[in-house]
Amino acid sequence: MAPQNMPQTSASKVPLWRQPAVRALLFQILLVLGILAVGYYLLSNTLTNMERRGITTGFGFLSNEAGFGILKSLIEYDETDTYGRTFLVGLLNTLLVAGLGVFFATFIGFFVGISRLSKNWLVARLATVYIETFRNIPLLLQIMFWYFAVLRPLPRPRESISVGDTVFLNNRGLFLPQPVPEDGFWLVGAAFAVAVIATIVIARWAHRRQDATGQQFPTGSVGLAMIVGLPLLAYWISGSPMHWEYPVLGGFNFRGGMEVIPELAALVLALSIYTGAFIAEAVRSGILSVTHGQTEAAYALGLRPRTTLKLVIIPQAMRVIIPQLTSQYLNLTKNSSLATAIGYPDLVNVFAGTTLNQTGQAVEVIAMTMGVYLSISLLISMFMNWYNKRKMLVER
């Protein structure tokens, strides 16, 4: 920015290369050019070298047939699908683990973080022991521990633990009956959507009414009743358009039904317990950052401890918690790549593992994998920043 209050004449007297604004711009341009030149040099040198050594380059391999099997896929996949499809399979498995991990870690984190501040001596100490234990053991070891600790004691498929002959547990996983929708099931889905929307509308209306009149409305129980009740009603009206598919023992394992593989269970368990310990500390720091005076003031106004926590302390604590929470979510997502140690078919295991090795195109595969983790992380970060802005202290 050129200084604006300077008289025009003095600017013209000073030579161009002595003007701070011009110089700053010049240096920035030089820096960018320098970075681009180094980048171009590296890229072209790599491509030349790879070509000279006869290494295949480019992304054409993505449309070649993969030819290998994958343990678990959220989408249809078999050996005749392409390497591009293995990328999608791995990506979805990564997102599944990250999503479940974030959910459970948040839950554990808030529960333990608040427990650690409990006035109950035992509860507070238990929370402290939990945090200090799981925070200080390397994650990889924890994943291994859960995988082998969960797996070893479970019986083989033929001696499965069964609950009412519908749910089975063995060292190949947990097998549950799967609901299979039939024609007309859309009505149930629609009823569910209507219930959710109605609950949101009611919540807003109740909020406004309380602001205006001070009267309260039991939004929670009414909403729950609608969300459970409406789909059930629709299910009954449309004549039960759904049946259950039960897992059946055949040959080496159960077939049919829903299957939760032990790799997923171990990974989600380890990730959420580990990250939960960090989130607990973030929650505790957030709550402690709200001065005790706030609590006293709330009590003086006649609020109960629960209401005080919900309406006074947590909203203020969130301002401190959210940025730390973001970091923990990002860590969890990136840590999910340790899946490869226990054979869970995530992006690193499937795409940066098998696909990389079968095609040998390390540069392309690793670039794509890194791009994915970067994109996921940036998306989480963007969302959390938006949320943070909403929760930030509004200064008056």
Add this chain to the structure above:
Amino acid sequence: MKSKLVIGLGITAALSLAGTANAGATLDGVKSKGYVQCGVSTGLPGFSSADEKGDFTGLDVDMCRAVAAAIFGDASKVKYSPLTAKERFTALQSGEVDMLSRNTTWTYTRDTSLGLNFTGASYYDGQGFLVTKNLGVKSALELDGASFCIQAGTTTELNLADYFRANKMAYTPITFDTSDQTVKAFEAGRCDALTSDQSQLYALRIKLEDPTSAVVLPEVISKEPLGPVVRQGDDEWFNIVKWSLFAMINAEELGVSSANVDEMKEKSTDPNVRRLLGIEGVKGEWMGLPDNWGYSIVKHVGNYGEAFERNVGEGSALGISRGLNALWSKGGIQYAPPIR
């Protein structure tokens, strides 16, 4: 998009700064370093495994030692890089290792599209299955619907898929990074069978807590010629690694062993033996080596049969019979071009 590009640039740095491979560059590099950097497996008894002192032994290791013996006249001038199946090709491509001797299957894709060259087959193998005895399975065809522990990034993954597709059977693959992890999961009962090259199955079986609890099924479902690998573009180095193996096979055929090599050098009148030991006829300098390169290999490492017996043969812990790996004159397919 831009950030992706930047990352791409970062990881290509290793490749881009590694320089180019010129004919002779590898040998010059090895000579000036004073040792051969050899990529081996992360621990496979009989092929490459380290003892408590950190010394590596095994058939794959002996290929590295043979190359070192040929160049330096000293088989101990090797440094080892333990590599997982996933890491091996990148390590060789980027010049981290001079050669790879890591039970690697010679396939069309690997030989043509990775910028690598296979120098020969030091072990003819085939994929098999290891199952626990109490499963009561006698043949791989009874494994419909079973789960398999496999190592990521191997031809095993592809063969398994092909075999089950061809036989219209269902299977569940569980892929791990290292062979140790596959063994652990197999022991934990996560899978019904462990599948890999047969030689590896024998090697992994002795890693089990109770090796007698598992059996190797008779089926062999694939061809797995395993051999040393070098980078494309350096023919001199390619020749050295290739002929180090050929020298060992020729030595066995000619009856030259580490025990009698000095005596043969003095007394043998067989021109084939004299050429192998570098006394007459051929020159080591055609590969940039001393004339007695063949002598050094046999003296310090032994012939192919010796290496086989010592590491994986019937007298070793693995107890594998020569089978396909016997000399062509004795019912196997190990055959080396003549040194002349």
